Amino acid sequence: xxxxxxxxxxxxxxxxxxxxxxxxxxxxxxxxxxxxxxxxxxxxxxxxxxxxxxxxxxxxxxxxxxxxxxxxxxxxxxxxxxxxxxxxxxxxxxxxxxxxxxxxxxxxxxxxxxxxxxxxxxxxxxxxxxxxxxxx
Numbered sequence: 001x002x003x004x005x006x007x008x009x010x011x012x013x014x015x016x017x018x019x020x021x022x023x024x025x026x027x028x029x030x031x032x033x034x035x036x037x038x039x040x041x042x043x044x045x046x047x048x049x050x051x052x053x054x055x056x057x058x059x060x061x062x063x064x065x066x067x068x069x070x071x072x073x074x075x076x077x078x079x080x081x082x083x084x085x086x087x088x089x090x091x092x093x094x095x096x097x098x099x100x101x102x103x104x105x106x107x108x109x110x111x112x113x114x115x116x117x118x119x120x121x122x123x124x125x126x127x128x129x130x131x132x133x134x135x136x
Contacts, residue, residue: 033123038131041124048119055128058112061135069112070104076136092129096120 041047044054058068065071080088083102094101097117100109116125 033126033130035130035134038127041128042131050119052113052119072135074136076133089129092132096125096128
């Protein structure tokens with residue numbers, strides 16, 4: 001029994017670390033979100049505890065319509081080719097959490113609200129990504 005506990009406690013930190021990471025080398029989250037809940041979040045005019053502007057306040061869902069940020073029409077198809085080695089899901093997630101990581105040409109860094117990664121829960125981010133992956 002003592003040996004069993006010794007082995008268990010020696011591998012437990014490694015198991016917890018692997019579980020906590022929950023992503024592969026391409027930046028994909030293994031958690032899945034709800035596209036329906038993501039659509040509801042996306043359409044809100046304010047998000048999070050600091051009443052940040054909601055996605056729909058700055059991004060159009062119509063092709064070639066620019067509000068403050070780029071249109072999200074067809075983003076699911078473009079996102080996977082925006083950054084080599086980064087999947088569509090990984091790109092969208094990173095764009096929410098770290099908006100200036102891959103600022104698009106014609107859009108100045110720092111315009112998008114920078115604190116969504118802190119203000120939104122992991123489930124809310126998963127939901128937004130799941131919805132955006134439906135925008136083909």
